[in-house]
Amino acid sequence: MATADVAIIGAGLAGLATAVRLAEHGARVVVLAQGNGAIHWAGGPIDVAVAPGVDTPAAAVGRLASNPAHPYAVLADDVPHALGWFGSLVAEGDLPHAGSPGDPFRALPTGIGGTRPVAIVPNGQAAILRPWDPGERLVVVGPAGFKDFWPLAIAASLRRPSVWGGLDRPERVEGVSVELPGLAARRNLNALRIADLFDDPAWRRPALEAIARAVDATGSGPLRVGLPAVVGCRDHGAALRGALEVVDRPIVELPLVPPGIPGIRLYGLLRDALRARGGRLLLGEPVVRVETDGRRVLSVATSAAARSYVIRVGSLVLATGGIAGGGLVGDPDGRIVETVLGLPAEGPPIDRWMTGDPLDPGSMPIALAGVRTDGELRPVDPADPGAGPVFDNVRVVGGLLAGQRSLAERCGDGIALASAWRAAASIATGGGGAVGTAAAVPAPGGSR
């Protein structure tokens, strides 16, 4: 058995951010996860919030926070701090982001020919934050044979004004398919393999020159180049600088269907940041048992070969996600239960889990399901929220928090980061947690 000041369950954005932040506070942390989280599908933008009739994420946060049941009712004040911290962290890891929650929404085109409203994006997408000039074109360029990105179809879709959701858009959109070196002989290429190629300076140069020639062949005048979000993965910073230099035009990386390279870059950055701060990440270790004394969690046990692996903890952070992430399950009787501790969760009655058009994210009240917490993000019983926390040393972060509709409100990343910030501060200041408990036994964390 090992010991940790804090165990964080879940390796998505909320879990990893909480772990990194706690490690910065000096805690010995271990992240335990069944597998890799949805961060591997992420397309790049940091979704803080949208709401009808408002034109910045900050205003949308304010709108959502006015609903006392929404996580932002508790977390709104943490959003600027959390985003500021996140901004420094990613800049330090050569993955700087641009934009801020006070900036107006822009429409970022995607690899399926749609758009999404964004205000904070990684540098590879920063060129979309500037308004389109009159006469300026978007040229979508894709590698021939890459089955997840069809530039002609994407351009055809983006030429429909309705796709841009009423936001600023380019006057013209064109699609160009370009042969990149060596790809004709390679089938079954997924986005990550092409991103790996962009990491290689020797391959990158002629490929970018081919892209530049294809762009030039579309004519002169102001334009931005839309590329699939595959411009490097582990060495994205250098790949993007190379692309900007060779193509010599503003570049926008379009998010793709999974796997999401921008998300994988962010995951790698957070993993490295955690290790550099002495934290440990253990994958393939779903939690199977938790020992408590009724008020506090004492240890967690993960599934291991032939037995379980037990870690004694000072505090526990649940970053397991909502229904889609596996942090909640609904049973056939309509009960919604949190999966690690069996915490009581709140949610709509079973006959209202889905209403209306099932493909409309706004029509799924089940998304509101989650764990209700106090201001320190400690879980409370939704039937009796005034009775105080169910466990003193447990915090809930991210998609597991009740009252959000992260698909419809596009608030998942903002809530993940703000709750990570709040939970870490709460544990570090001793709010029920026990950072710095005497660790007389080896604790996860690696050599420091």
Added chain:
Amino acid sequence: MTIAALVDQALDESVGLSTDECLKCNICNTVCPVARVDDRFPGPKYVGPQAQRFRLAAPVPVNLDGRRVHSPDVTVDWCSGCGWCTTACPAGVKIAEVNSRARASIRAGRRPRLRDWMIGQTDLLGRLGAPFAPLANWAFRNRPIRALIELTIGIHRKAPLPVYAGRPFRSRFRRRGGRVGRPGEPVLPPPDRAVVYFHGCAANYYEPHVADAAIAVLERNGFEVIAPPQVCCGLPLISNGLYGQARGQARQNLDVLAEYARQGYRIVGTSTSCTHTLKAEYDEMLDLHDEDARVVAEATWDICEFLVDLHEQGRLDTRFGRLDEDLPYHAPCQLRSHGIGLPAMDLFELVPGLRAVDMDHDCCGIAGTYGLKREKYEIAMRVGADLFRKIEASGATETACDSETCRWQIASATGTTVRHPVEILAAAYAAGDRAATAH
């Protein structure tokens, strides 16, 4: 059908049926070290959950002409079995296990390729080679001979073959009066003062110094070591799809080990691969679900896991001396499959002066016997390339790693000396003793 038979069937199918949980999310494809370096392997999602639907539909697949085909996707043979896909899957699909079974079904009923049969026979190779260690070692380092071996058998000429140590560990252990668990042995010490040591083939034939270090560390902590009769755990056979023979070897081991396990003895191994086979693969791969397999699995411990557990109980002697060195550490894939964290790193923290750094690299490439093969050697070297670069850049002369084939691969690729963590601990105890004497 009896209930017991139904339960058996459900257990047998728990690996294959886990593919029902697949969301097709592609995460496994993004973590696969082989797909990362070679297009011929389309990735675990395609040969695992996707092809598995066809395998489940027809246990003996036939093509449109009604002729038997062995697998809907033979590219599964490029899978190295490192297990990263299973580790990363957020839905709990046992992808690597599905692939291993598919590989076995491709081979089933066919005579195995000589090379694949041969590299599965680690015990036989050890027994044959040990008496002629100098000759065998010379031959394995002789370039024309290795070229000939590559041509005739298919083991790559540069593949990291181990060095025979001469007299095997067991024979030396017996000679110096060690307990080898034969009938008629004197009364055994109680289970809290003795452990059963599963040394595996590597410590027996190639790295007896690892066994010596393990025994020194265990004895230092008050445990007598029993090394009962044992054969290869069977993993090299499982990796090469030879399940039948692997089951036979598993039975031989279980017959002996189960008796000790029932008496409460813990079985401690220095090879994370062997101990994982005892813990999990007899059950998941070889379908051995009986009482013997269960008690042995539950009694088996990786040695670092065992030592961390001792420390938790306050029983570990922590009088380690100072080892002032940088120590890159590679966690083998098999260790990750144990799901026990990084116990070697926990132990290294107890050694004053030791600056151990987890290299955090997915796989060294060798994956047991995979990287030895002519057609797979280059893949294995590319899989491990970043790890080798990081180790070289560290400037360290020693590296630590828990699994033998990984040690040989890393040593061959980097030129550093690669030690089992327990060797580092034994050295730290020795340093502590020297310091105490000097005072």
